[in-house]
Amino acid sequence: MSKRIVLLGPPGCGKGTQSKLLVEKNQFIQLSTGDLLRAATNNIQSKVGQKIKTIMGEGKLVPDNYVIDIIINKVSELKNRNIIFDGFPRNIEQAIFLDDSLKDVSMKLDYVIFFKIDYEVLENRIKKRIEESNVAEQRSDDNLETLSNRINTYKKSTLPIVEFYKDKGILFEIDGMEEIENVYENILKIIQ
Numbered sequence: 001m002s003k004r005i006v007l008l009g010p011p012g013c014g015k016g017t018q019s020k021l022l023v024e025k026n027q028f029i030q031l032s033t034g035d036l037l038r039a040a041t042n043n044i045q046s047k048v049g050q051k052i053k054t055i056m057g058e059g060k061l062v063p064d065n066y067v068i069d070i071i072i073n074k075v076s077e078l079k080n081r082n083i084i085f086d087g088f089p090r091n092i093e094q095a096i097f098l099d100d101s102l103k104d105v106s107m108k109l110d111y112v113i114f115f116k117i118d119y120e121v122l123e124n125r126i127k128k129r130i131e132e133s134n135v136a137e138q139r140s141d142d143n144l145e146t147l148s149n150r151i152n153t154y155k156k157s158t159l160p161i162v163e164f165y166k167d168k169g170i171l172f173e174i175d176g177m178e179e180i181e182n183v184y185e186n187i188l189k190i191i192q
């Protein structure tokens, strides 16, 4: 049976790293709205593309209609696959939208994995990510000023989703400060 999981947590909590492991070892498909938005805006000079880039550079949320457009086609293409939603949903409206669109194609979310992590740890991780990446792969929003905006956006818009999924009985917390391998094992215990 295919599984659909959401990885939920602040920027730098390890969602991307864990997604990669689940893709490599467990036949998941990763749907990262951040990656999809970066890919969609990288080569376009249109006003809309520029506007989205600016919003991302400020660490704010891109308006729901753009994000939803980008993700909706993918979901229906991947009907019988294991899917990880990485960075989506990021607010209650998106969470409701995801529920409704999965229902429309007779699918549902199985697990929401919530990464608990101290905010000070995030700053150090992002600093490390900046140091270790080469210029070509550096993200324009990986800087300490944008990080603090991204964390504020997360607290204000994304954290309320935790209660939404708790009420549905599909929220599972994990300690995002453990070693990568342990976090991965803990995720497997939840989803297997």
Ligand code: AMP
Residues within 6 Å of the ligand: 011, 033, 034, 035, 037, 055, 056, 057, 059, 060, 061, 062, 063, 064, 067, 086, 087, 088, 089, 090, 094, 141, 150
């Ligand atoms: P990420 O790669 O997940 O850290 O996302 C990078 C940036 O893309 C975020 O700071 C937002 O500006 C934008 N973004 C990604 N996913 C979403 C989403 N679900 N809703 C709105 N904006 C998003």
